[in-house]
Amino acid sequence: xxxxxxxxxxxxxxxxxxxxxxxxxxxxxxxxxxxxxxxxxxxxxxxxxxxxxxxxxxxxxxxxxxxxxxxxxxxxxxxxxxxxxxxxxxxxxxxxxxxxxxxxxxxxxxxxxxxxxxxxxxxxxxxxxxxxxxxxxxxxxxxxxxxxxxxxxxxxxxxxxxxxxxxxxxxxxxxxxxxx
Amino acid sequence: xxxxxxxxxxxxxxxxxxxxxxxxxxxxxxxxxxxxxxxxxxxxxxxxxxxxxxxxxxxxxxxxxxxxxxxxxxxxxxxxxxxxxxxxxxxxxxxxxxxxxxxxxxxxxxxxxxxxxxxxxxxxxxxxxxxxxxxxxxxxxxxxxxxxxxxxxxxxxxxxxxxxxxxxxxxxxxxxxxxxxxxxxxxxxxxxxxxxxxxxxxxxxxxxxxxxxxxxxxxxxxxxxxxxxxxxxxxxxxxxxxxxxxxxxxxxxxxxxxxxxxxxxxxxxxxxxxxxxxxxxxxxxxxxxxxxxxxxxxxxxxxxxxxxxxxxxxxxxxxxxxxxxxxxxxxxxxxxxxxxxxxxxxx
Numbered sequence: 001x002x003x004x005x006x007x008x009x010x011x012x013x014x015x016x017x018x019x020x021x022x023x024x025x026x027x028x029x030x031x032x033x034x035x036x037x038x039x040x041x042x043x044x045x046x047x048x049x050x051x052x053x054x055x056x057x058x059x060x061x062x063x064x065x066x067x068x069x070x071x072x073x074x075x076x077x078x079x080x081x082x083x084x085x086x087x088x089x090x091x092x093x094x095x096x097x098x099x100x101x102x103x104x105x106x107x108x109x110x111x112x113x114x115x116x117x118x119x120x121x122x123x124x125x126x127x128x129x130x131x132x133x134x135x136x137x138x139x140x141x142x143x144x145x146x147x148x149x150x151x152x153x154x155x156x157x158x159x160x161x162x163x164x165x166x167x168x169x170x171x172x173x174x175x176x177x178x179x180x
Numbered sequence: 181x182x183x184x185x186x187x188x189x190x191x192x193x194x195x196x197x198x199x200x201x202x203x204x205x206x207x208x209x210x211x212x213x214x215x216x217x218x219x220x221x222x223x224x225x226x227x228x229x230x231x232x233x234x235x236x237x238x239x240x241x242x243x244x245x246x247x248x249x250x251x252x253x254x255x256x257x258x259x260x261x262x263x264x265x266x267x268x269x270x271x272x273x274x275x276x277x278x279x280x281x282x283x284x285x286x287x288x289x290x291x292x293x294x295x296x297x298x299x300x301x302x303x304x305x306x307x308x309x310x311x312x313x314x315x316x317x318x319x320x321x322x323x324x325x326x327x328x329x330x331x332x333x334x335x336x337x338x339x340x341x342x343x344x345x346x347x348x349x350x351x352x353x354x355x356x357x358x359x360x361x362x363x364x365x366x367x368x369x370x371x372x373x374x375x376x377x378x379x380x381x382x383x384x385x386x387x388x389x390x391x392x393x394x395x396x397x398x399x400x401x402x403x404x405x406x407x408x409x410x411x412x413x414x415x416x417x418x419x420x421x422x423x424x425x426x427x428x429x430x431x432x433x434x435x436x437x438x439x440x441x442x443x444x445x446x447x448x449x450x451x452x453x454x455x456x457x458x459x460x461x462x463x464x465x466x467x468x469x470x471x472x473x474x475x476x477x478x479x480x481x482x483x484x485x486x487x488x489x490x491x492x493x494x495x496x497x498x499x500x501x502x503x504x505x506x507x508x509x510x511x512x513x514x515x516x517x518x519x520x521x522x523x524x525x526x527x
Contacts, residue, residue: 132256
């Protein structure tokens with residue numbers, strides 16, 4: 001039950017990133033998605049792995065709150081396709097994660113597929129560096145969480161590396177294109 | 181670390197040394213060293229990390245750093261393709277690891293092929309290209325510097341991830357994608373207006389051959405693919421760097437050196453590209469002989485484009501001439517006696 005709730009929180013977080021353009025919306029989105037992924041990872045792979053993801057997400061969220069477009073800007077005009085995408089991707093991930101596939105870890109499968117799919121879609125649809133780097137942070141966290149699906153023990157490194165990437169990527173200076 | 185990836189990394193390091201040593205005196209060597217060194221470190225990390233998840237995370241980091249390093253294209257444009265590759269590889273890994281219907285493993289194979297094509301910058305995921313972009317910040321860095329190692333790693337990891345059925349689908353998709361890139365790249369090299377774009381398409385055509393070789397699954401195919409990847413790293417990439425200097429000086433000549441370079445780019449004997457083509461044709465014949473016919477016809481597409489590219493490097497002088505001579509000698513050596521290279525990669 002806790003895992004299912006955490007997976008829903010992860011989907012809600014990444015949906016917030018798809019639907020928001022402002023730094024508050026993006027910051028809340030990365031915090032929620034990171035929290036959801038960390039909670040699922042905590043169930044299966046322990047405190048250190050979960051803490052690495054949670055700390056990375058928290059730093060990414062804190063950084064996002066002080067850079068990027070001001071305000072929340074959740075669902076600005078013209079956001080209907082984004083909303084449809086969030087619901088459609090969530091339903092597809094739910095169907096695959098809980099209906100098509102078998103075995104334990106259904107919540108992890110749903111969370112990873114929805115976060116990777118929606119963060120990837122956000123990258124394709126935005127030109128704003130703040131949005132793109134937020135999506136990068138979430139992609140890193142989801143890839144590390146996917147290591148938990150491996151049949152062999154993944155160790156701590158994927159989680160630590162993803163936490164570091166998520167924490168650091170917000171500080172990356174983005175250069176504007178050189179003049180022609 | 182996959183042995184073929186190790187070998188490619190050694191050659192990438194040599195090419196970086198080539199670029200630093202034989203670039204004209206006024207070139208910004210420090211910037212090249214920093215960017216090339218970062219790229220080299222990233223490719224080493226992609227191959228050296230113990231799990232595929234970590235390799236994808238390294239690829240993500242490399243994509244972000246490359247996009248943030250600047251260039252003529254906007255940050256979002258530069259970041260999009262590598263991130264798409266990362267997302268598709270990650271989804272493929274998830275689908276390969278879950279328990280469920282057989283078709284999921286086939287979707288995983290689709291994800292691996294699509295992620296590989298997006299990461300390298302092949303059809304149908306061509307990276308947007310600006311002819312004025314420096315080589316280090318252009319898509320050529322992905323197609324010629326990072327791509328060969330990424331391909332070696334993805335193929336090696338796919339063997340552990342995919343079932344036999346999905347592995348067959350993986351190989352078939354690589355052959356299909358390879359033929360598409362071969363035809364598209366060969367024709368575009370010949371017909372496109374911009375010579376810089378023609379060079380980029382010539383890389384794509386070479387990648388088409390390499391993908392066909394990887395997809396053949398017989399040992400001759402893998403051997404041919406490795407030699408094609410080595411000719412990309414050790415032949416086409418250094419010549420592209422020489423072309424960039426000639427393009428700055430706006431020179432194009434028709435001297436003997438240009439013909440020799442064109443022969444090398446076209447994959448004629450005694451260069452390494454010829455040995456690669458012989459191995460690929462032999463592998464295709466073993467698997468399904470009509471495929472060898474299609475490959476042989478496709479290989480003819482290299483001729484007109486290579487003559488054009490050979491002329492475009494101008495007349496190399498001083499240290500550049502020495503660099504071109506060394507590169508040609510290395511390619512002849514690899515073409516005449518490729519066995520040590522293949523044995524080092526355990527093929």
